[in-house]
Amino acid sequence: MPELPEVETVRRDMHEHLLGCKILDIEIKNDACIKCPDTATFIAALKGKTFTDTGREGKYLRLFLDDESTLTVHLRMTGRIIYTPSTTPHREHTHIIFKLSDGAELRYSDTRRFGCLWWQQKGEEDCTGAQNLGLEPLDESFCAEYLIKTLGKRKMPVKSAILDQRAVAGLGNIYADEVLFISGISPTRPAADISTEEWQRLAENMRSVLLDAIENRGTTFSDFLDGEGKIGSNQHFLRVYGKKHQPCPTCNTELQYQKVGGRGTVHCPNCQK
Ligand SMILES: [Zn+2]
Structure with missing residues:
Protein backbone atom coordinates (compact mmCIF):
# COMPACT_ATOMS: atom_id res chain seq x y z
CA MET A 1 0.00 0.00 0.00
CA PRO A 2 1.48 3.38 -0.91
CA GLU A 3 2.66 5.32 2.14
CA LEU A 4 4.30 8.73 2.41
CA PRO A 5 7.51 7.84 0.48
CA GLU A 6 5.59 6.23 -2.38
CA VAL A 7 3.18 9.16 -2.72
CA GLU A 8 6.10 11.61 -2.52
CA THR A 9 7.86 9.66 -5.30
CA VAL A 10 4.74 9.91 -7.46
CA ARG A 11 4.41 13.62 -6.65
CA ARG A 12 7.97 14.29 -7.80
CA ASP A 13 7.29 12.47 -11.07
CA MET A 14 4.06 14.41 -11.56
CA HIS A 15 5.91 17.66 -10.83
CA GLU A 16 8.54 16.85 -13.43
CA HIS A 17 6.09 15.87 -16.17
CA LEU A 18 2.75 17.61 -15.63
CA LEU A 19 3.54 21.27 -15.01
CA GLY A 20 2.42 23.30 -18.04
CA CYS A 21 0.44 20.38 -19.48
CA LYS A 22 -3.14 21.14 -20.43
CA ILE A 23 -5.89 18.51 -20.10
CA LEU A 24 -7.35 18.21 -23.60
CA ASP A 25 -9.81 15.42 -22.90
CA ILE A 26 -10.81 12.94 -20.20
CA GLU A 27 -11.90 9.39 -20.88
CA ILE A 28 -13.67 7.63 -18.05
CA LYS A 29 -14.04 3.86 -18.13
CA ASN A 30 -15.19 3.50 -14.54
CA ASP A 31 -16.17 6.44 -12.37
CA ALA A 32 -16.44 4.70 -8.98
CA CYS A 33 -13.16 6.34 -7.86
CA ILE A 34 -14.51 9.87 -8.46
CA LYS A 35 -15.82 10.87 -5.05
CA CYS A 36 -16.61 14.52 -5.67
CA PRO A 37 -18.19 16.16 -7.65
CA ASP A 38 -20.37 14.04 -9.98
CA THR A 39 -18.67 12.64 -13.08
CA ALA A 40 -20.11 15.12 -15.59
CA THR A 41 -19.03 18.10 -13.45
CA PHE A 42 -15.62 16.48 -12.87
CA ILE A 43 -15.01 16.22 -16.62
CA ALA A 44 -16.36 19.69 -17.42
CA ALA A 45 -14.30 21.27 -14.63
CA LEU A 46 -10.97 19.68 -15.56
CA LYS A 47 -11.14 19.80 -19.35
CA GLY A 48 -9.04 22.67 -20.69
CA LYS A 49 -7.21 23.24 -17.39
CA THR A 50 -3.43 23.34 -17.10
CA PHE A 51 -1.39 21.80 -14.24
CA THR A 52 0.53 24.51 -12.37
CA ASP A 53 1.93 22.85 -9.24
CA THR A 54 1.91 19.73 -7.08
CA GLY A 55 1.68 19.06 -3.35
CA ARG A 56 1.31 16.26 -0.85
CA GLU A 57 -0.29 15.97 2.57
CA GLY A 58 0.37 12.61 4.24
CA LYS A 59 -0.71 10.07 1.60
CA TYR A 60 -2.83 12.61 -0.32
CA LEU A 61 -1.45 13.83 -3.66
CA ARG A 62 -2.53 17.31 -4.73
CA LEU A 63 -2.41 18.47 -8.35
CA PHE A 64 -3.07 22.20 -8.70
CA LEU A 65 -4.63 23.76 -11.80
CA ASP A 66 -4.50 27.18 -13.43
CA ASP A 67 -7.95 28.22 -12.18
CA GLU A 68 -6.67 27.53 -8.62
CA SER A 69 -8.81 24.42 -8.34
CA THR A 70 -7.29 21.15 -7.07
CA LEU A 71 -7.36 17.55 -8.20
CA THR A 72 -6.66 15.35 -5.15
CA VAL A 73 -5.72 11.67 -5.45
CA HIS A 74 -5.51 9.03 -2.70
CA LEU A 75 -4.12 5.72 -3.97
CA ARG A 76 -5.30 3.66 -0.94
CA MET A 77 -4.35 -0.01 -1.60
CA THR A 78 -3.61 -0.47 -5.30
CA GLY A 79 -4.22 2.87 -7.02
CA ARG A 80 -1.64 4.02 -9.56
CA ILE A 81 -1.36 7.31 -11.37
CA ILE A 82 1.06 7.14 -14.25
CA TYR A 83 2.27 9.64 -16.84
CA THR A 84 2.87 7.69 -20.00
CA PRO A 85 3.12 8.03 -23.79
CA SER A 86 -0.29 7.57 -25.40
CA THR A 87 1.13 4.64 -27.39
CA THR A 88 1.77 2.54 -24.24
CA PRO A 89 -0.70 -0.36 -24.06
CA HIS A 90 -3.32 0.11 -21.36
CA ARG A 91 -2.86 -1.69 -18.07
CA GLU A 92 -5.73 -3.74 -16.72
CA HIS A 93 -8.13 -1.83 -14.50
CA THR A 94 -7.39 1.57 -16.07
CA HIS A 95 -10.34 3.71 -15.00
CA ILE A 96 -9.51 7.28 -16.04
CA ILE A 97 -7.36 8.67 -18.85
CA PHE A 98 -6.42 12.34 -19.02
CA LYS A 99 -5.22 13.22 -22.53
CA LEU A 100 -2.55 15.91 -22.26
CA SER A 101 -1.40 18.72 -24.53
CA ASP A 102 2.14 17.30 -24.80
CA GLY A 103 0.75 14.15 -26.44
CA ALA A 104 1.18 11.99 -23.33
CA GLU A 105 -1.54 10.61 -21.05
CA LEU A 106 -2.08 10.59 -17.31
CA ARG A 107 -3.73 7.28 -16.44
CA TYR A 108 -5.38 6.26 -13.20
CA SER A 109 -5.67 2.52 -12.63
CA ASP A 110 -6.72 0.58 -9.56
CA THR A 111 -7.13 -3.19 -9.21
CA ARG A 112 -8.97 -3.21 -5.89
CA ARG A 113 -10.77 0.09 -6.45
CA PHE A 114 -10.33 1.65 -3.02
CA GLY A 115 -8.55 4.72 -4.44
CA CYS A 116 -10.26 8.10 -4.63
CA LEU A 117 -10.16 11.25 -6.77
CA TRP A 118 -11.70 14.58 -5.82
CA TRP A 119 -11.89 17.89 -7.67
CA GLN A 120 -12.40 21.02 -5.62
CA GLN A 121 -12.67 24.69 -6.45
CA LYS A 122 -10.54 27.24 -4.61
CA GLY A 123 -12.01 28.03 -1.21
CA GLU A 124 -14.35 25.05 -1.25
CA GLU A 125 -14.48 23.05 1.98
CA ASP A 126 -12.03 20.12 1.82
CA CYS A 127 -14.07 16.93 1.48
CA THR A 128 -11.06 14.61 1.06
CA GLY A 129 -10.35 13.91 4.74
CA ALA A 130 -6.88 15.49 4.48
CA GLN A 131 -7.96 18.26 6.86
CA ASN A 132 -7.99 15.71 9.71
CA LEU A 133 -4.36 14.67 9.27
CA GLY A 134 -1.83 15.11 12.05
CA LEU A 135 1.73 16.31 11.51
CA GLU A 136 3.91 14.24 9.25
CA PRO A 137 7.36 13.12 10.42
CA LEU A 138 9.04 15.29 7.78
CA ASP A 139 7.36 18.42 9.16
CA GLU A 140 9.79 20.79 10.89
CA SER A 141 7.73 20.91 14.07
CA PHE A 142 7.40 17.10 14.34
CA CYS A 143 9.20 15.96 17.50
ZN1 LIG B 1 16.94 -9.26 16.80
Missing part, protein backbone atom coordinates in the same frame (compact mmCIF):
# COMPACT_ATOMS: atom_id res chain seq x y z
CA ALA A 144 8.99 13.68 20.55
CA GLU A 145 7.02 16.32 22.48
CA TYR A 146 4.37 16.31 19.75
CA LEU A 147 4.13 12.49 19.89
CA ILE A 148 3.87 12.56 23.68
CA LYS A 149 1.15 15.22 23.52
CA THR A 150 -0.93 13.37 20.90
CA LEU A 151 -0.24 9.70 21.74
CA GLY A 152 1.43 9.60 25.15
CA LYS A 153 -1.71 8.72 27.11
CA ARG A 154 -3.18 6.13 24.73
CA LYS A 155 -3.53 2.61 26.09
CA MET A 156 -3.52 1.01 22.62
CA PRO A 157 -0.40 -0.77 21.27
CA VAL A 158 2.25 1.74 20.19
CA LYS A 159 2.12 0.34 16.66
CA SER A 160 -1.61 1.12 16.36
CA ALA A 161 -1.00 4.56 17.88
CA ILE A 162 1.66 5.59 15.35
CA LEU A 163 -0.55 4.36 12.48
CA ASP A 164 -3.29 6.84 13.45
CA GLN A 165 -3.20 9.34 10.55
CA ARG A 166 -4.77 12.03 12.78
CA ALA A 167 -1.57 11.90 14.84
CA VAL A 168 1.18 10.83 12.41
CA ALA A 169 0.36 11.51 8.75
CA GLY A 170 1.86 9.30 6.06
CA LEU A 171 3.16 6.37 8.12
CA GLY A 172 1.65 2.98 7.18
CA ASN A 173 2.19 -0.66 8.00
CA ILE A 174 5.54 -1.15 6.24
CA TYR A 175 7.35 1.81 7.75
CA ALA A 176 5.73 1.43 11.19
CA ASP A 177 7.28 -2.07 11.50
CA GLU A 178 10.64 -0.75 10.30
CA VAL A 179 10.61 2.24 12.67
CA LEU A 180 9.71 0.09 15.70
CA PHE A 181 12.45 -2.40 14.86
CA ILE A 182 15.14 0.26 14.45
CA SER A 183 13.92 1.91 17.66
CA GLY A 184 14.11 -1.41 19.59
CA ILE A 185 10.50 -1.08 20.74
CA SER A 186 7.97 -3.93 20.81
CA PRO A 187 4.90 -3.12 18.68
CA THR A 188 2.49 -4.41 21.33
CA ARG A 189 3.58 -2.16 24.22
CA PRO A 190 0.90 0.34 25.24
CA ALA A 191 1.69 3.81 23.90
CA ALA A 192 1.22 5.15 27.44
CA ASP A 193 4.23 3.06 28.62
CA ILE A 194 6.69 4.51 26.08
CA SER A 195 9.34 6.69 27.75
CA THR A 196 10.35 10.19 26.62
CA GLU A 197 13.68 8.85 25.41
CA GLU A 198 11.87 6.16 23.38
CA TRP A 199 9.51 8.73 21.82
CA GLN A 200 12.63 10.67 20.81
CA ARG A 201 14.03 7.58 19.13
CA LEU A 202 10.70 6.97 17.39
CA ALA A 203 10.46 10.56 16.11
CA GLU A 204 14.02 10.49 14.75
CA ASN A 205 13.65 7.05 13.17
CA MET A 206 10.31 7.88 11.53
CA ARG A 207 12.08 10.75 9.82
CA SER A 208 15.12 8.77 8.71
CA VAL A 209 13.16 5.70 7.57
CA LEU A 210 10.84 7.83 5.42
CA LEU A 211 13.68 9.93 3.98
CA ASP A 212 15.66 6.79 3.07
CA ALA A 213 12.58 5.30 1.40
CA ILE A 214 12.02 8.48 -0.65
CA GLU A 215 15.67 8.32 -1.66
CA ASN A 216 15.02 4.74 -2.85
CA ARG A 217 11.88 5.85 -4.73
CA GLY A 218 9.48 3.88 -2.53
CA THR A 219 8.85 0.25 -1.67
CA THR A 220 7.37 -2.03 -4.31
CA PHE A 221 6.21 -5.00 -2.29
CA SER A 222 3.39 -6.02 -4.59
CA ASP A 223 1.64 -3.20 -6.41
CA PHE A 224 3.38 0.14 -6.10
CA LEU A 225 4.59 1.82 -9.28
CA ASP A 226 5.95 5.37 -9.50
CA GLY A 227 4.57 8.14 -11.68
CA GLU A 228 6.36 6.71 -14.71
CA GLY A 229 5.18 3.14 -14.14
CA LYS A 230 8.49 1.91 -12.69
CA ILE A 231 9.04 -0.03 -9.47
CA GLY A 232 10.78 1.42 -6.42
CA SER A 233 13.87 -0.11 -4.80
CA ASN A 234 13.31 0.32 -1.06
CA GLN A 235 12.05 -3.28 -0.73
CA HIS A 236 15.72 -4.36 -0.93
CA PHE A 237 16.49 -2.40 2.24
CA LEU A 238 13.63 -3.51 4.52
CA ARG A 239 14.78 -5.00 7.81
CA VAL A 240 11.69 -6.81 9.12
CA TYR A 241 8.57 -6.00 7.09
CA GLY A 242 7.51 -9.03 5.03
CA LYS A 243 10.21 -11.20 6.65
CA LYS A 244 8.21 -13.32 9.10
CA HIS A 245 10.06 -16.39 10.42
CA GLN A 246 13.29 -15.19 8.84
CA PRO A 247 16.33 -14.47 11.06
CA CYS A 248 16.59 -11.01 12.61
CA PRO A 249 19.19 -8.97 10.65
CA THR A 250 20.79 -7.91 13.96
CA CYS A 251 20.70 -10.97 16.27
CA ASN A 252 19.54 -13.92 14.10
CA THR A 253 16.55 -14.68 16.36
CA GLU A 254 13.54 -15.82 14.33
CA LEU A 255 11.30 -12.85 13.55
CA GLN A 256 7.77 -13.20 14.93
CA TYR A 257 4.55 -12.50 13.07
CA GLN A 258 1.32 -11.47 14.78
CA LYS A 259 -1.70 -9.23 14.29
CA VAL A 260 -1.52 -5.95 16.18
CA GLY A 261 -4.70 -3.88 16.01
CA GLY A 262 -5.73 -6.02 13.04
CA ARG A 263 -2.54 -5.30 11.07
CA GLY A 264 0.05 -7.97 10.20
CA THR A 265 3.17 -7.16 12.21
CA VAL A 266 6.71 -8.54 12.20
CA HIS A 267 9.14 -7.93 15.05
CA CYS A 268 12.20 -9.39 16.75
CA PRO A 269 11.33 -10.62 20.28
CA ASN A 270 15.00 -10.26 21.28
CA CYS A 271 15.84 -6.78 19.91
CA GLN A 272 12.50 -5.10 20.54
CA LYS A 273 11.56 -4.55 24.19
Whole structure:
Protein backbone atom coordinates (compact mmCIF):
# COMPACT_ATOMS: atom_id res chain seq x y z
CA MET A 1 0.00 0.00 0.00
CA PRO A 2 1.48 3.38 -0.91
CA GLU A 3 2.66 5.32 2.14
CA LEU A 4 4.30 8.73 2.41
CA PRO A 5 7.51 7.84 0.48
CA GLU A 6 5.59 6.23 -2.38
CA VAL A 7 3.18 9.16 -2.72
CA GLU A 8 6.10 11.61 -2.52
CA THR A 9 7.86 9.66 -5.30
CA VAL A 10 4.74 9.91 -7.46
CA ARG A 11 4.41 13.62 -6.65
CA ARG A 12 7.97 14.29 -7.80
CA ASP A 13 7.29 12.47 -11.07
CA MET A 14 4.06 14.41 -11.56
CA HIS A 15 5.91 17.66 -10.83
CA GLU A 16 8.54 16.85 -13.43
CA HIS A 17 6.09 15.87 -16.17
CA LEU A 18 2.75 17.61 -15.63
CA LEU A 19 3.54 21.27 -15.01
CA GLY A 20 2.42 23.30 -18.04
CA CYS A 21 0.44 20.38 -19.48
CA LYS A 22 -3.14 21.14 -20.43
CA ILE A 23 -5.89 18.51 -20.10
CA LEU A 24 -7.35 18.21 -23.60
CA ASP A 25 -9.81 15.42 -22.90
CA ILE A 26 -10.81 12.94 -20.20
CA GLU A 27 -11.90 9.39 -20.88
CA ILE A 28 -13.67 7.63 -18.05
CA LYS A 29 -14.04 3.86 -18.13
CA ASN A 30 -15.19 3.50 -14.54
CA ASP A 31 -16.17 6.44 -12.37
CA ALA A 32 -16.44 4.70 -8.98
CA CYS A 33 -13.16 6.34 -7.86
CA ILE A 34 -14.51 9.87 -8.46
CA LYS A 35 -15.82 10.87 -5.05
CA CYS A 36 -16.61 14.52 -5.67
CA PRO A 37 -18.19 16.16 -7.65
CA ASP A 38 -20.37 14.04 -9.98
CA THR A 39 -18.67 12.64 -13.08
CA ALA A 40 -20.11 15.12 -15.59
CA THR A 41 -19.03 18.10 -13.45
CA PHE A 42 -15.62 16.48 -12.87
CA ILE A 43 -15.01 16.22 -16.62
CA ALA A 44 -16.36 19.69 -17.42
CA ALA A 45 -14.30 21.27 -14.63
CA LEU A 46 -10.97 19.68 -15.56
CA LYS A 47 -11.14 19.80 -19.35
CA GLY A 48 -9.04 22.67 -20.69
CA LYS A 49 -7.21 23.24 -17.39
CA THR A 50 -3.43 23.34 -17.10
CA PHE A 51 -1.39 21.80 -14.24
CA THR A 52 0.53 24.51 -12.37
CA ASP A 53 1.93 22.85 -9.24
CA THR A 54 1.91 19.73 -7.08
CA GLY A 55 1.68 19.06 -3.35
CA ARG A 56 1.31 16.26 -0.85
CA GLU A 57 -0.29 15.97 2.57
CA GLY A 58 0.37 12.61 4.24
CA LYS A 59 -0.71 10.07 1.60
CA TYR A 60 -2.83 12.61 -0.32
CA LEU A 61 -1.45 13.83 -3.66
CA ARG A 62 -2.53 17.31 -4.73
CA LEU A 63 -2.41 18.47 -8.35
CA PHE A 64 -3.07 22.20 -8.70
CA LEU A 65 -4.63 23.76 -11.80
CA ASP A 66 -4.50 27.18 -13.43
CA ASP A 67 -7.95 28.22 -12.18
CA GLU A 68 -6.67 27.53 -8.62
CA SER A 69 -8.81 24.42 -8.34
CA THR A 70 -7.29 21.15 -7.07
CA LEU A 71 -7.36 17.55 -8.20
CA THR A 72 -6.66 15.35 -5.15
CA VAL A 73 -5.72 11.67 -5.45
CA HIS A 74 -5.51 9.03 -2.70
CA LEU A 75 -4.12 5.72 -3.97
CA ARG A 76 -5.30 3.66 -0.94
CA MET A 77 -4.35 -0.01 -1.60
CA THR A 78 -3.61 -0.47 -5.30
CA GLY A 79 -4.22 2.87 -7.02
CA ARG A 80 -1.64 4.02 -9.56
CA ILE A 81 -1.36 7.31 -11.37
CA ILE A 82 1.06 7.14 -14.25
CA TYR A 83 2.27 9.64 -16.84
CA THR A 84 2.87 7.69 -20.00
CA PRO A 85 3.12 8.03 -23.79
CA SER A 86 -0.29 7.57 -25.40
CA THR A 87 1.13 4.64 -27.39
CA THR A 88 1.77 2.54 -24.24
CA PRO A 89 -0.70 -0.36 -24.06
CA HIS A 90 -3.32 0.11 -21.36
CA ARG A 91 -2.86 -1.69 -18.07
CA GLU A 92 -5.73 -3.74 -16.72
CA HIS A 93 -8.13 -1.83 -14.50
CA THR A 94 -7.39 1.57 -16.07
CA HIS A 95 -10.34 3.71 -15.00
CA ILE A 96 -9.51 7.28 -16.04
CA ILE A 97 -7.36 8.67 -18.85
CA PHE A 98 -6.42 12.34 -19.02
CA LYS A 99 -5.22 13.22 -22.53
CA LEU A 100 -2.55 15.91 -22.26
CA SER A 101 -1.40 18.72 -24.53
CA ASP A 102 2.14 17.30 -24.80
CA GLY A 103 0.75 14.15 -26.44
CA ALA A 104 1.18 11.99 -23.33
CA GLU A 105 -1.54 10.61 -21.05
CA LEU A 106 -2.08 10.59 -17.31
CA ARG A 107 -3.73 7.28 -16.44
CA TYR A 108 -5.38 6.26 -13.20
CA SER A 109 -5.67 2.52 -12.63
CA ASP A 110 -6.72 0.58 -9.56
CA THR A 111 -7.13 -3.19 -9.21
CA ARG A 112 -8.97 -3.21 -5.89
CA ARG A 113 -10.77 0.09 -6.45
CA PHE A 114 -10.33 1.65 -3.02
CA GLY A 115 -8.55 4.72 -4.44
CA CYS A 116 -10.26 8.10 -4.63
CA LEU A 117 -10.16 11.25 -6.77
CA TRP A 118 -11.70 14.58 -5.82
CA TRP A 119 -11.89 17.89 -7.67
CA GLN A 120 -12.40 21.02 -5.62
CA GLN A 121 -12.67 24.69 -6.45
CA LYS A 122 -10.54 27.24 -4.61
CA GLY A 123 -12.01 28.03 -1.21
CA GLU A 124 -14.35 25.05 -1.25
CA GLU A 125 -14.48 23.05 1.98
CA ASP A 126 -12.03 20.12 1.82
CA CYS A 127 -14.07 16.93 1.48
CA THR A 128 -11.06 14.61 1.06
CA GLY A 129 -10.35 13.91 4.74
CA ALA A 130 -6.88 15.49 4.48
CA GLN A 131 -7.96 18.26 6.86
CA ASN A 132 -7.99 15.71 9.71
CA LEU A 133 -4.36 14.67 9.27
CA GLY A 134 -1.83 15.11 12.05
CA LEU A 135 1.73 16.31 11.51
CA GLU A 136 3.91 14.24 9.25
CA PRO A 137 7.36 13.12 10.42
CA LEU A 138 9.04 15.29 7.78
CA ASP A 139 7.36 18.42 9.16
CA GLU A 140 9.79 20.79 10.89
CA SER A 141 7.73 20.91 14.07
CA PHE A 142 7.40 17.10 14.34
CA CYS A 143 9.20 15.96 17.50
CA ALA A 144 8.99 13.68 20.55
CA GLU A 145 7.02 16.32 22.48
CA TYR A 146 4.37 16.31 19.75
CA LEU A 147 4.13 12.49 19.89
CA ILE A 148 3.87 12.56 23.68
CA LYS A 149 1.15 15.22 23.52
CA THR A 150 -0.93 13.37 20.90
CA LEU A 151 -0.24 9.70 21.74
CA GLY A 152 1.43 9.60 25.15
CA LYS A 153 -1.71 8.72 27.11
CA ARG A 154 -3.18 6.13 24.73
CA LYS A 155 -3.53 2.61 26.09
CA MET A 156 -3.52 1.01 22.62
CA PRO A 157 -0.40 -0.77 21.27
CA VAL A 158 2.25 1.74 20.19
CA LYS A 159 2.12 0.34 16.66
CA SER A 160 -1.61 1.12 16.36
CA ALA A 161 -1.00 4.56 17.88
CA ILE A 162 1.66 5.59 15.35
CA LEU A 163 -0.55 4.36 12.48
CA ASP A 164 -3.29 6.84 13.45
CA GLN A 165 -3.20 9.34 10.55
CA ARG A 166 -4.77 12.03 12.78
CA ALA A 167 -1.57 11.90 14.84
CA VAL A 168 1.18 10.83 12.41
CA ALA A 169 0.36 11.51 8.75
CA GLY A 170 1.86 9.30 6.06
CA LEU A 171 3.16 6.37 8.12
CA GLY A 172 1.65 2.98 7.18
CA ASN A 173 2.19 -0.66 8.00
CA ILE A 174 5.54 -1.15 6.24
CA TYR A 175 7.35 1.81 7.75
CA ALA A 176 5.73 1.43 11.19
CA ASP A 177 7.28 -2.07 11.50
CA GLU A 178 10.64 -0.75 10.30
CA VAL A 179 10.61 2.24 12.67
CA LEU A 180 9.71 0.09 15.70
CA PHE A 181 12.45 -2.40 14.86
CA ILE A 182 15.14 0.26 14.45
CA SER A 183 13.92 1.91 17.66
CA GLY A 184 14.11 -1.41 19.59
CA ILE A 185 10.50 -1.08 20.74
CA SER A 186 7.97 -3.93 20.81
CA PRO A 187 4.90 -3.12 18.68
CA THR A 188 2.49 -4.41 21.33
CA ARG A 189 3.58 -2.16 24.22
CA PRO A 190 0.90 0.34 25.24
CA ALA A 191 1.69 3.81 23.90
CA ALA A 192 1.22 5.15 27.44
CA ASP A 193 4.23 3.06 28.62
CA ILE A 194 6.69 4.51 26.08
CA SER A 195 9.34 6.69 27.75
CA THR A 196 10.35 10.19 26.62
CA GLU A 197 13.68 8.85 25.41
CA GLU A 198 11.87 6.16 23.38
CA TRP A 199 9.51 8.73 21.82
CA GLN A 200 12.63 10.67 20.81
CA ARG A 201 14.03 7.58 19.13
CA LEU A 202 10.70 6.97 17.39
CA ALA A 203 10.46 10.56 16.11
CA GLU A 204 14.02 10.49 14.75
CA ASN A 205 13.65 7.05 13.17
CA MET A 206 10.31 7.88 11.53
CA ARG A 207 12.08 10.75 9.82
CA SER A 208 15.12 8.77 8.71
CA VAL A 209 13.16 5.70 7.57
CA LEU A 210 10.84 7.83 5.42
CA LEU A 211 13.68 9.93 3.98
CA ASP A 212 15.66 6.79 3.07
CA ALA A 213 12.58 5.30 1.40
CA ILE A 214 12.02 8.48 -0.65
CA GLU A 215 15.67 8.32 -1.66
CA ASN A 216 15.02 4.74 -2.85
CA ARG A 217 11.88 5.85 -4.73
CA GLY A 218 9.48 3.88 -2.53
CA THR A 219 8.85 0.25 -1.67
CA THR A 220 7.37 -2.03 -4.31
CA PHE A 221 6.21 -5.00 -2.29
CA SER A 222 3.39 -6.02 -4.59
CA ASP A 223 1.64 -3.20 -6.41
CA PHE A 224 3.38 0.14 -6.10
CA LEU A 225 4.59 1.82 -9.28
CA ASP A 226 5.95 5.37 -9.50
CA GLY A 227 4.57 8.14 -11.68
CA GLU A 228 6.36 6.71 -14.71
CA GLY A 229 5.18 3.14 -14.14
CA LYS A 230 8.49 1.91 -12.69
CA ILE A 231 9.04 -0.03 -9.47
CA GLY A 232 10.78 1.42 -6.42
CA SER A 233 13.87 -0.11 -4.80
CA ASN A 234 13.31 0.32 -1.06
CA GLN A 235 12.05 -3.28 -0.73
CA HIS A 236 15.72 -4.36 -0.93
CA PHE A 237 16.49 -2.40 2.24
CA LEU A 238 13.63 -3.51 4.52
CA ARG A 239 14.78 -5.00 7.81
CA VAL A 240 11.69 -6.81 9.12
CA TYR A 241 8.57 -6.00 7.09
CA GLY A 242 7.51 -9.03 5.03
CA LYS A 243 10.21 -11.20 6.65
CA LYS A 244 8.21 -13.32 9.10
CA HIS A 245 10.06 -16.39 10.42
CA GLN A 246 13.29 -15.19 8.84
CA PRO A 247 16.33 -14.47 11.06
CA CYS A 248 16.59 -11.01 12.61
CA PRO A 249 19.19 -8.97 10.65
CA THR A 250 20.79 -7.91 13.96
CA CYS A 251 20.70 -10.97 16.27
CA ASN A 252 19.54 -13.92 14.10
CA THR A 253 16.55 -14.68 16.36
CA GLU A 254 13.54 -15.82 14.33
CA LEU A 255 11.30 -12.85 13.55
CA GLN A 256 7.77 -13.20 14.93
CA TYR A 257 4.55 -12.50 13.07
CA GLN A 258 1.32 -11.47 14.78
CA LYS A 259 -1.70 -9.23 14.29
CA VAL A 260 -1.52 -5.95 16.18
CA GLY A 261 -4.70 -3.88 16.01
CA GLY A 262 -5.73 -6.02 13.04
CA ARG A 263 -2.54 -5.30 11.07
CA GLY A 264 0.05 -7.97 10.20
CA THR A 265 3.17 -7.16 12.21
CA VAL A 266 6.71 -8.54 12.20
CA HIS A 267 9.14 -7.93 15.05
CA CYS A 268 12.20 -9.39 16.75
CA PRO A 269 11.33 -10.62 20.28
CA ASN A 270 15.00 -10.26 21.28
CA CYS A 271 15.84 -6.78 19.91
CA GLN A 272 12.50 -5.10 20.54
CA LYS A 273 11.56 -4.55 24.19
ZN1 LIG B 1 16.94 -9.26 16.80
